[in-house]
Amino acid sequence: MSNEKELLESSKKAAGYKAVDDYLSDGLRVGIGSGSTIKYVVDRIKEKGLNVVCVPTSFQSTQLIVDAGLTLSDLSRTPSLDITIDGADEVDPDFNIIKGGGGCQLQEKVVAYASKQLVIVxxxxxxxxxxxxxxxxxxxxxxxxxxxxxxxxxxxxMSLTPVLRMAVNKAGPVVSDNGNFIIDAKFQPPLSNIPQLAIDIKMIPGVVETGLFINMAKKVYFGQKDGSTTSR
Ligand SMILES: O=C(CO)[C@H](O)[C@H](O)COP(=O)(O)O
Known part of the structure; x- marks a missing residue:
């Protein structure tokens, strides 16, 4: 691994571990997000031997939970969660968040909405x-x-530049865990009135969900290059 990649990995680990240490304890019902940072959340839960019930947000997240030997549930059995810990692609100072780099934003938003709080790593x-x-x-x-x-x-x-997300090792588009396509709407920053934009996109018939998470997370941990974390 190059040094930059190592630093990125250790920062993800720092954020994941810190969120588990600060927020999780035995008996909690926990939404488990998706992406590369979440791996460290699951690692830490396993390492500490925490007795929590885990609800996944994707196929990848299900696999992480199962592989770690944690208790797997779903929203039918566990419809109300104490907390969800999830990753993000970007977070601005107003806690407007882009998610869905891994194409899991629909289930991630459903699970986060079923949770008392959403913590981002x-x-x-x-x-x-x-x-x-x-x-x-x-x-x-x-x-x-x-x-x-x-x-x-x-x-x-709407002045966005949409691109249909294409699969890498398969001909044709990415097909989400829910059998849908993913459009990546590129934009020229800065965006204005992001909460309204999220509503406008969601209102287009055929759109199932957007990766704009507005007013959902109250706490974000950012891992740093030296292995420390900052939070807001
Ligand atoms: O929203 C997501 C997947 O849909 C991820 O949480 C987001 O893409 C961040 O991933 P990573 O932890 O790999 O940077």
Whole structure:
């Protein structure tokens, strides 16, 4: 691993471990987010031997929970959660968040909404003044497949630049865990009135969910290069 990659990894680990240490204890019902930082959350839960019930937010998250030997549940059995810990692609000072780099934003938002609180864990590159500062891939938007062309046209009319997310080791588009497509709506930062933009995108028929998480997280941990964490 190059030094920069090592620093990024240790910052993810620092954020994941700190959130578990500060927020989790035996008996809690916990939403487990998705992405590379969440791996460290699951590692820490396992390391501490915490007796928690875990509700996943994706296929990847389910696998992490199962592989770690933690107790797996779902929203049918455990519809109310004490907390969800999840990653992020970017967080601005007003706690506007872009999620969905891994295409899991729909289940992530459902699980976070079922939780009393959402805690975000992220590396130092995600801590930004304006959304789009470091994250250049746009706002991930999950759409039903038959609607993707009209949704893209509508997004264009809103001064966004939509790109259908394509699979890497398969011909054709990425298919989400829910059988849908993902459009990445690129934008020129800074965005204005992000809460309204989230509503406007969500209102387009065919859109299932957006990766804009507004007013959902109250605490964010950013891992730093030296293995420490900052939070806000
Ligand atoms: O929203 C997500 C997946 O849909 C992830 O939480 C987000 O992309 C951050 O991932 P990572 O921890 O790998 O940086």
């Amino acid at each position: 992220a590396d130092y590159t995600k801590d930004v003044k304006h959304l789009g500062e470091n994250w250049k891939k746009g706002i991930p938007i999950e759409v039903i497949p038959m609607a993707y062309v009209p949704v893209m046209k509508k997004l264009e009319s």
